[in-house]
Every structure is written in structure tokens, then in C-alpha cells.
Amino acid sequence: METFLNAENGPIWAAPMVRGSELAFRMYLRKYHFQICYTPMIKSELIVLGKNKMELKLLQTCEGDTPLVAQLSGRDPETLYQAAKIVIASFGDNLSAIDLNLGCPQECAKKGKYGAFLLDEPMQTFHCIQALCKASVENVNLNTNKKKIPIFCKIRIANTVEETLKYAKVIENAGAQLLAVHCRIRQSKHDGLPNYSYAKALVNNLKIPIVVNGNVNDVKQAKQIIDAVGCLATMSATAILRNPQLLHHNIDNTIGSIPLPSSLANEYINFAIKYPPPDPLYIRKHFRWIFRNELEPKKPLITDEDWQNATNDVKNGWRVKLWTFLVRPYLKSLKQFRNVCKLYDVNSEGNLNRNIKYYVKFCDKNKVIEEEFIQPTFKSIRKGM
Numbered sequence: 001m002e003t004f005l006n007a008e009n010g011p012i013w014a015a016p017m018v019r020g021s022e023l024a025f026r027m028y029l030r031k032y033h034f035q036i037c038y039t040p041m042i043k044s045e046l047i048v049l050g051k052n053k054m055e056l057k058l059l060q061t062c063e064g065d066t067p068l069v070a071q072l073s074g075r076d077p078e079t080l081y082q083a084a085k086i087v088i089a090s091f092g093d094n095l096s097a098i099d100l101n102l103g104c105p106q107e108c109a110k111k112g113k114y115g116a117f118l119l120d121e122p123m124q125t126f127h128c129i130q131a132l133c134k135a136s137v138e139n140v141n142l143n144t145n146k147k148k149i150p151i152f153c154k155i156r157i158a159n160t161v162e163e164t165l166k167y168a169k170v171i172e173n174a175g176a177q178l179l180a181v182h183c184r185i186r187q188s189k190h191d192g193l194p195n196y197s198y199a200k201a202l203v204n205n206l207k208i209p210i211v212v213n214g215n216v217n218d219v220k221q222a223k224q225i226i227d228a229v230g231c232l233a234t235m236s237a238t239a240i241l242r243n244p245q246l247l248h249h250n251i252d253n254t255i256g257s258i259p260l261p262s263s264l265a266n267e268y269i270n271f272a273i274k275y276p277p278p279d280p281l282y283i284r285k286h287f288r289w290i291f292r293n294e295l296e297p298k299k300p301l302i303t304d305e306d307w308q309n310a311t312n313d314v315k316n317g318w319r320v321k322l323w324t325f326l327v328r329p330y331l332k333s334l335k336q337f338r339n340v341c342k343l344y345d346v347n348s349e350g351n352l353n354r355n356i357k358y359y360v361k362f363c364d365k366n367k368v369i370e371e372e373f374i375q376p377t378f379k380s381i382r383k384g385m
């Protein structure tokens with residue numbers, strides 16, 4: 001196996017995430033001990049056409065953004081071959097592997113017959129992987145000192161273990177060198193508990209390493225899965241979107257207190273300043289993930305009518321207001337996002353609606369300068385003040 005997999009890469013890898021694993025977020029994760037990070041799914045046909053600015057921005061990288069796995073989607077072997085070449089050239093020495101997305105269950109994948117829908121077309125899958133392998137081999141031949149870029153695949157489990165194994169064998173025979181498996185079926189999307197027994201069957205029947213994905217929430221759980229399944233590592237998505245410092249707080253079981261969401265979000269902004277995301281939508285998405293546990297109304301297990309009555313107070317409260325505020329398209333500037341964090345801090349300390357004036361003191365040489373800072377409100381943030 002390629003050298004980067006022999007190193008100690010940690011029990012949890014950072015999964016590919018559309019509008020989630022862009023450069024700023026990867027660098028955030030890397031600061032907090034994540035090693036192997038995937039890019040979001042990059043649509044092969046869009047980067048080959050070269051006209052979609054948002055998609056091309058996904059090719060951004062920087063010093064230290066390694067080991068990096070670039071994930072491609074698509075179903076046409078020739079387009080994937082061209083896209084692999086673009087990815088190899090763009091990510092340069094940071095690139096450790098190229099992954100083919102065989103797990104996307106979304107409507108766009110259904111329409112385009114890629115992602116998890118390639119499960120129905122094993123021969124097409126085979127040709128796609130071979131095309132990626134071809135691009136990788138040509139890269140070595142063209143540049144004698146260039147490393148061979150291994151090809152990975154990420155799948156979902158099929159309806160039965162037998163079907164899953166059959167498909168995985170096609171993937172292995174086509175030349176893939178690692179298989180990440182999201183242990184939920186295509187129809188489950190992100191819901192329900194994953195079935196790790198499918199991953200164990202893959203470990204027992206395939207030669208290539210297996211990485212297990214689905215509902216991995218902390219290091220302890222990741223190590224239990226690795227022990228039980230015998231896989232190389234686990235991979236996490238939603239848990240790290242909620243807490244990008246997850247590894248920092250529970251590596252080797254030294255669990256410290258989880259930082260406030262405003263602190264997690266403020267640190268994301270620091271990375272967004274240094275590595276601007278393709279669009280402010282990314283920041284809004286990250287804020288929703290980070291603040292979700294604190295702000296999203298939790299529906300109790302009672303009737304809809306009870307829910308209406310019981311939550312009328314909550315619905316009018318600042319938490320729900322802030323939760324819905326976070327999707328507003330006029331939230332664009334980093335200053336607005338910083339003020340969202342302040343608004344959260346002030347409100348969660350119980351200072352709501354008191355319009356408190358803060359005096360920020362700081363020293364400039366020997367002079368003490370006093371600056372007035374008025375508590376941000378929803379209105380002032382909307383106006384960008």
C-alpha cells in the first residue's frame with residue numbers, strides 16, 4: 001500500500017462533504033489532529049468543461065493540506081480520466097489519492113446515474129475505475145519522479161451482504177486500492193443506524209483495506225469499530241461538522257469540555273479569512289451545523305398538536321429566530337458572521353433585549369483607548385452593521 005497509509009493516520013478520517021469539506025474546513029480539522037481529509041465531491045464533467053467557477057474553486061489547496069483525497073463524481077470513463085488529470089495537476093504534491101463517489105443517494109445522482117446509482121451498473125463502475133487508474137499510471141510515466149496516485153472508492157451497502165460483496169469485488173478487480181463503506185443503504189440517506197456487519201464481511205472477503213463510515217461520533221466508538229470489524233480506520237461526517245475539534249477533545253479518551261458553538265464558529269471564521277470558501281453559503285452551512293445542537297428546535301415524541309402548543313414559547317424565542325436567521329442569503333460578510341457569534345453569546349448569557357453597551361478597552365502603547373460596542377441585534381446584523 002502507498003506510504004501515506006502506513007503512517008499513523010488516526011482512527012477517524014474526515015469524510016467528503018458537499019459544502020462541508022472545503023479548504024478552510026480541512027485546515028481547521030488539520031489543526032485539531034485530523035490527518036486524512038477528503039475534498040467535497042467534485043463533479044468531473046464540470047471541471048472538465050472548466051466554466052463553473054464554484055466547482056473550480058474546489059480545486060484550491062495550500063501548504064499543509066495533506067494527506068488529501070480528492071473525490072470525483074461522474075459516470076463517463078473518458079470524462080473521469082480527464083478530470084483525474086486536472087485534479088492531479090491542481091492538487092500537486094498534496095494529493096494522496098483520488099476517490100470515486102459511488103455512494104451519493106441524492107436526486108442529482110439519480111438523474112445523472114452516478115454515485116450510489118452506479119451500483120445498478122457494475123460494468124460501468126468497472127470502466128470508470130479503470131479510467132482513473134489509467135490517468136494515475138500516465139502521471140507516473142510522464143513525470144518519472146512523480147508518485148503513483150492510488151484510486152479509492154466510497155460506496156454504500158446494498159440490500160444484502162452478497163450483493164455488497166459482489167459489487168465490492170468488481171471495484172477491487174478494476175484496480176481500486178481502498179474501499180470506504182457507508183454502512184447504510186441508498187434509500188436510508190443519512191437516517192437510521194448503520195449496519196457494520198456488512199463492513200466485516202468486506203474485510204473478510206477483500207484484499208484491499210476497508211474504511212468504515214456511518215454514525216462515528218467519537219474516538220472511543222471509532223476504536224471499538226476498528227477492533228470489532230478489523231478495518232483500517234473509520235470515517236466521520238456529521239459529527240465533525242458539529243464539532244470540528246472532536247479529535248482534540250477525545251483523542252486517547254482525554255475528554256475535555258466541548259467549546260461553546262460560538263467559539264467553534266469563530267475559529268471557523270479565522271480559517272475562512274485565510275482560505276476564503278467558494279461562496280458565503282458554505283459559511284452559513286457550517287454555522288447551521290455548529291449551532292444545530294443548541295438552536296434547532298427539538299421535536300418531542302408527542303402529537304403534532306401538542307408540539308404546536310408546547311413549543312409556541314420556544315418558537316418565538318431567540319434560539320429559533322437565530323436558527324432560521326442562519327439561512328438568510330443576506331448573511332454574507334465575515335463581520336456579520338462574527339456578530340452572529342456575539343449575538344449568540346450575549347443571548348445565551350441571558351442579556352436578551354437589554355441593549356447593553358459594552359466598552360472594549362485596549363492599550364495602544366501607553367494610552368488606554370475605550371471603544372463602545374453596542375450589542376448586535378438581528379436588525380443590525382442584517383444591515384451589515
Ligand SMILES: Cc1cc2nc3c(=O)[nH]c(=O)nc-3n(C[C@H](O)[C@H](O)[C@H](O)COP(=O)(O)O)c2cc1C
Pocket residue numbers: 015016017018019020039040041071101102103104154182190213214215216235236237238239
Ligand atoms: C453535508 C454533507 C455532505 C456530504 N457530501 C458528500 C460528498 O460530497 N461525497 C460523499 O461521498 N459523501 C458525502 N456525504 C456523506 C458523508 O460522507 C457520509 O458518508 C455520511 O454522512 C455518513 O457519515 P456520518 O454518519 O458520519 O454523517 C455528505 C454528508 C453530509 C452530511
